[in-house]
Amino acid sequence: xxxxxxxxxxxxxxxxxxxxxxxxxxxxxxxxxxxxxxxxxxxxxxxxxxxxxxxxxxxxxxxxxxxxxxxxxxxxxxxxxxxxxxxxxxxxxxxxxxxxxxxxxxxxxxxxxx
Amino acid sequence: xxxxxxxxxxxxxxxxxxxxxxxxxxxxxxxxxxxxxxxxxxxxxxxxxxxxxxxxxxxxxxxxxxxxxxxxxxxxxxxxxxxxxxxxxxxxxxxxxxxxxxxxxxxxxxxx
Numbered sequence: 607x608x609x610x611x612x613x614x615x616x617x618x619x620x621x622x623x624x625x626x627x628x629x630x631x632x633x634x635x636x637x638x639x640x641x642x643x644x645x646x647x648x649x650x651x652x653x654x655x656x657x658x659x660x661x662x663x664x665x666x667x668x669x670x671x672x673x674x675x676x677x678x679x680x681x682x683x684x685x686x687x688x689x690x691x692x693x694x695x696x697x698x699x700x701x702x703x704x705x706x707x708x709x710x711x712x713x714x715x716x717x718x719x720x
Numbered sequence: 721x722x723x724x725x726x727x728x729x730x731x732x733x734x735x736x737x738x739x740x741x742x743x744x745x746x747x748x749x750x751x752x753x754x755x756x757x758x759x760x761x762x763x764x765x766x767x768x769x770x771x772x773x774x775x776x777x778x779x780x781x782x783x784x785x786x787x788x789x790x791x792x793x794x795x796x797x798x799x800x801x802x803x804x805x806x807x808x809x810x811x812x813x814x815x816x817x818x819x820x821x822x823x824x825x826x827x828x829x830x831x832x
Contacts, residue, residue, distance in 0.1 A: 610763075639820070641820075641822075646824070646825070647824050647825070648724075648809050648811070648822030648823050648824050648825050649764070649809075649820075649822045650822070651820055651821070697763070697764070699764075707752040707754075707769070707771065707813045708766060708769065709766070709820065710766070711756075711763045711764040711765070712763055713762070713763040714763060
């Protein structure tokens, strides 16, 4: 596609449920990044991939959060046993080259945990 | 660790006023510096970037110069328009393009 797409755009879930957020990067982009953005704050790095390999997951807040990119294209961020503090905008970005310093962002998924 | 500090908003200006949004950073090595913009209801868009000291990034009338001596990357525009109303984020990435760190954002409102 023309840009990074994310789905769903909005997700409301009950505390304790698992959620899966999807990111479809720009075609041919090698690197894919996940961020979390709280209201009124800048994006906070979670994890990133080069191709299908997860390069850095130091930003994942705890072991309820995981991400995969099995075929080096679409990625899924999964949050297990959601908690209210997980409510935020989750943003995905991709870049053309490995470790490129220029990232293109998707529209985000707004997650609300009730 | 790396960090970015930018001036708190909101900033409210009249159309055609001069804009400065301050950004300073703390980083090891030779980071790249960025300004991203988020228009209402949209995702983040790269506005401009600079990859080494004394580089000037520019786009859509906005400019920012990478100042290593003052660890700053202030955003400027000579004459703002109503359409520039948005949230502006200063950001840096590490030596190898990893670990993007964003500032908290500065909301700009331009009044006609």
